[in-house]
Amino acid sequence: MSLDMMLEWWVNNDRLIDLLITALGQTLAMVAIAGLIGFIFGIPLGVLLHLTKETGLLANKATNKVLGTFINIGRSIPFIILLVAIIPFTRIIVGSSIGTAAAIVPLTIAAIPFIARLVEGALLEVPAGLVEAAQAMGAKPKQIILKVLLPEALPGIINSATITLVTLVGYSAMAGTVGGGGLGDVGIRYGYQRFDAVVMMITIVILVVLVQAIQSLGDYLVKRVDHR
Amino acid sequence: MIEIRSLNKVFHQGKRAIKALDDINLSVSEGAIYGVIGSSGAGKSTLIRCVNLLERPTEGSVVVDGVDLNTLPSNQLTLTRRKIGMIFQHFNLLASRNVFDNIGLPLELAGVNKQAIKTKVDSLLELVGLSDKKESYPANLSGGQKQRVAIARALASDPKVLLCDEATSALDPATTQSILELLRKINKEFNLTILLITHEMAVVKSICSHVAIIGDGKLVEQGAVGDIFAHPKTELARQFIRSTLDLSIPADYSARLSDTKTENSYPLVRLEFTGASVDAPIISQVAREFNLDISILSSNMDYVGGIKFGLMLAEFFGTPESTEQAISFLKENKIEVEVLGYVA
Numbered sequence: 387m388s389l390d391m392m393l394e395w396w397v398n399n400d401r402l403i404d405l406l407i408t409a410l411g412q413t414l415a416m417v418a419i420a421g422l423i424g425f426i427f428g429i430p431l432g433v434l435l436h437l438t439k440e441t442g443l444l445a446n447k448a449t450n451k452v453l454g455t456f457i458n459i460g461r462s463i464p465f466i467i468l469l470v471a472i473i474p475f476t477r478i479i480v481g482s483s484i485g486t487a488a489a490i491v492p493l494t495i496a497a498i499p500f501i502a503r504l505v506e507g508a509l510l511e512v513p514a515g516l517v518e519a520a521q522a523m524g525a526k527p528k529q530i531i532l533k534v535l536l537p538e539a540l541p542g543i544i545n546s547a548t549i550t551l552v553t554l555v556g557y558s559a560m561a562g563t564v565g566g567g568g569l570g571d572v573g574i575r576y577g578y579q580r581f582d583a584v585v586m587m588i589t590i591v592i593l594v595v596l597v598q599a600i601q602s603l604g605d606y607l608v609k610r611v612d613h614r
Numbered sequence: 615m616i617e618i619r620s621l622n623k624v625f626h627q628g629k630r631a632i633k634a635l636d637d638i639n640l641s642v643s644e645g646a647i648y649g650v651i652g653s654s655g656a657g658k659s660t661l662i663r664c665v666n667l668l669e670r671p672t673e674g675s676v677v678v679d680g681v682d683l684n685t686l687p688s689n690q691l692t693l694t695r696r697k698i699g700m701i702f703q704h705f706n707l708l709a710s711r712n713v714f715d716n717i718g719l720p721l722e723l724a725g726v727n728k729q730a731i732k733t734k735v736d737s738l739l740e741l742v743g744l745s746d747k748k749e750s751y752p753a754n755l756s757g758g759q760k761q762r763v764a765i766a767r768a769l770a771s772d773p774k775v776l777l778c779d780e781a782t783s784a785l786d787p788a789t790t791q792s793i794l795e796l797l798r799k800i801n802k803e804f805n806l807t808i809l810l811i812t813h814e815m816a817v818v819k820s821i822c823s824h825v826a827i828i829g830d831g832k833l834v835e836q837g838a839v840g841d842i843f844a845h846p847k848t849e850l851a852r853q854f855i856r857s858t859l860d861l862s863i864p865a866d867y868s869a870r871l872s873d874t875k876t877e878n879s880y881p882l883v884r885l886e887f888t889g890a891s892v893d894a895p896i897i898s899q900v901a902r903e904f905n906l907d908i909s910i911l912s913s914n915m916d917y918v919g920g921i922k923f924g925l926m927l928a929e930f931f932g933t934p935e936s937t938e939q940a941i942s943f944l945k946e947n948k949i950e951v952e953v954l955g956y957v958a
């Protein structure tokens with residue numbers, strides 16, 4: 387397909403364009419909200435996971451084990467199954483099991499353990515000596531977390547955010563197939579069910595551009611904050 | 615200022631118990647620079663980490679400035695630690711903060727206001743000679759500069775004690791000297807008590823007033839640096855003293871060295887002067903009295919705390935009898951003599 391064909395199509399398909407714009411908005415909403423809530427819960431969980439390790443600041447084997455198990459369960463369920471499996475829960479939260487708002491629930495549930503593990507990994511990169519130095523300076527545990535661990539792990543955490551958002555873009559397309567809307571939904575309905583190759587290509591192009599944009603923004607931010 | 619009493623530390627690794635510290639008693643008076651020297655794995659880091667309770671002793675007490683740290687609840691301990699500065703072998707600066715913010719961190723933790731932090735940090739930057747680097751990040755500093763930042767950071771909360779865990783071990787000799795000079799300066803200027811651990815006798819020699827020697831978790835010897843250098847009681851102490859004197863046989867000599875004496879060969883001897891050796895112009899005396907020609911191959915003499923000590927490699931040219939007599943004379947004067955072999 388040539389660029390000319392796409393342009394020609396563009397001019398002749400007002401209604402579809404509106405549809406694509408709406409779908410893009412839905413995708414962005416799903417990714418952004420699930421990502422945001424995911425981080426609100428995922429970062430503290432990742433920090434807790436790190437701190438309760440055997441050598442951690444608040445070593446606590448039981449807590450670490452329980453948390454770890456939950457996170458592993460969350461991470462081992464394929465997203466497409468999670469999507470369906472938690473429908474009753476989704477209904478309780480948003481009152482419906484279809485639509486963009488409903489799709490955000492499973493996306494968030496999938497994002498939390500994903501983020502927790504990535505954040506844990508980022509914290510693991512912080513040299514233990516820095517925590518010791520802070521302790522020797524008379525830092526309280528809360529100060530160590532806020533002034534040492536998180537700032538030192540920031541480049542890694544931003545990287546985790548990038549990976550999470552990109553993954554959520556992919557997941558949101560799956561959520562689309564069960565009535566969540568978004569670009570994935572459009573791509574499947576027009577491209578697969580109606581054999582409209584042009585619409586499918588356009589959704590793919592938009593998704594590629596979106597992922598590129600997220601990655602570039604993430605890389606830029608990491609570069610800004612990374613002084614290692 | 616620091617009193618360590620009957621300190622024991624046992625680590626448990628699986629089922630194995632490792633006794634890292636064995637009944638340590640140590641007392642560091644105010645304003646002293648106290649060195650603890652030992653080889654790798656001797657328990658030095660464990661010992662110094664027990665002083666601010668980064669490591670909890672298994673038994674025994676640690677009293678710093680009259681406060682028994684082990685009895686403090688954890689929030690009190692946190693506050694007390696602010697009066698005990700610490701620097702490390704690998705500096706442990708925060709990569710996310712520039713030099714200024716690294717030095718200001720302890721003050722920030724203590725809730726000091728911004729203006730007061732600025733005044734204090736600027737004066738510390740001046741002290742360690744890094745005023746022009748305050749906006750730099752640690753990644754762009756040399757090792758010596760990083761340690762200066764770490765020292766400034768450790769001094770920010772006006773500690774009474776500074777703990778140094780192998781603070782110069784990652785630095786080259788020239789940088790090591792400049793850091794040691796800085797430590798000496800702050801010791802004088804602020805009457806700061808310094809406890810430092812190291813595996814290099816050269817460090818002890820250049821700034822410590824007192825030294826303790828640790829081996830296998832035990833303190834085998836301690837005292838004023840001059841006394842230890844003068845009268846080392848243990849083999850470990852002698853080894854460390856000798857380690858400050860590098861005296862090896864040149865390669866072409868060792869090639870010509872043989873274990874047995876032949877017609878035209880002469881002994882190559884190593885003389886070790888310690889604090890016990892008689893302080894007299896002994897070499898020329900020996901040469902005169904026993905009619906020997908002495909050719910000094912190399913020598914490394916040093917003067918620490920009023921004590922002359924060192925090593926010397928020399929060839930003795932003379933009859934076997936006179937050589938024999940000369941060696942016994944040297945031994946009578948408390949100079950250790952070892953015949954390394956015979957050179958043709």
Ligand SMILES: Nc1ncnc2c1ncn2[C@@H]1O[C@H](COP(=O)(O)OP(=O)(O)O)[C@@H](O)[C@H]1O
Pocket residue numbers: 625626627632633634652653654655656657658659660661
């Ligand atoms: N956290 C730990 N767990 C188990 N063993 C340890 C631990 N820290 C130190 N050790 C052991 O204690 C001994 C002394 O270690 P350390 O104090 O680090 O020695 P040094 O600083 O003199 O090289 C070593 O045998 C070391 O393996």
Ligand SMILES: [Mg+2]
Pocket residue numbers: 658659660780
């Ligand atoms: Mg060590």
